[in-house]
Amino acid sequence: MIKYDLIRSSRKTLALYVRPDGRVEVRAPLKVSKAYIDRFVEGKDAWIQKTQRRLAKAQDEKKTILLTSEEERKYKNQALLLLQGRCAEFAGIMGVAYGNIRVNKAKTRWGSCTAKGDINFTYRLLFVPQELIDYVVVHELAHLKEMNHSPRFWAVVQSVMPDYKERRKQLKEYHRRIELAD
Known part of the structure; x- marks a missing residue:
């Protein structure tokens, strides 16, 4: 058994x-x-x-990347600047308004969106290709229109990113292959 x-x-x-x-x-x-x-x-x-x-x-x-606290802080700042720009660009395309953008060191989520419209991202996004970062940004911004993962939500994502399914699959592979250790 x-x-x-x-x-x-x-x-x-x-x-x-x-x-x-x-x-x-x-x-x-x-x-x-x-x-x-x-x-x-x-x-x-x-x-x-x-x-x-x-x-x-x-x-x-799996590849494990060891970072010092100083490196982690640097990556968080870089990620914040990058993600603020990507959110601004895609929010304009999608016709949505978001609240605060925060960057954390989450290990199991690439991003999340609160009911208030605040968006959280993990700085681990800096270790994946730009097209996958953009997928995560569009995914979280789509929650501002549909706060769920219903067919309507995926239609919003697809309207901006027709190849989202392939990007989502690639992102899962990165999650399996890269680990940032504290």
Whole structure:
């Protein structure tokens, strides 16, 4: 039997995740029995093992960049200047107005947008090609029109960036291949 972490909540369906470190996580409704969850995980054994092998290989190929706090501060400032310019340009094209732009050192998100219209980006964007930075900017600005990931949201993104699906795919690859260590 595969060992897994179980997280119960008021959700309605079972979900199975293999985390980047290879751990298996199951998210389950409160009333689903442990026996049912065990059978569910057993039935996904081949997929779990295949995914764990793929993630282990990706981890071996990952490039880790070590930065000093001074380098990090420099990159944050560079990122802020770059992203302010890109946001201004694309906001004009998209007809949206945003609030504050902030740059942080988030590791799991390239960007986020608040309900108030403030946009956060990670300075890690400086380590990806410009066309992928632009995709993240357009993605976050699109949230100013649609605060979700509905088909309407993706239509907004596509109206500005018809090749967004390819850029999104490339960005996921960069996320797998580059790690900035503190």
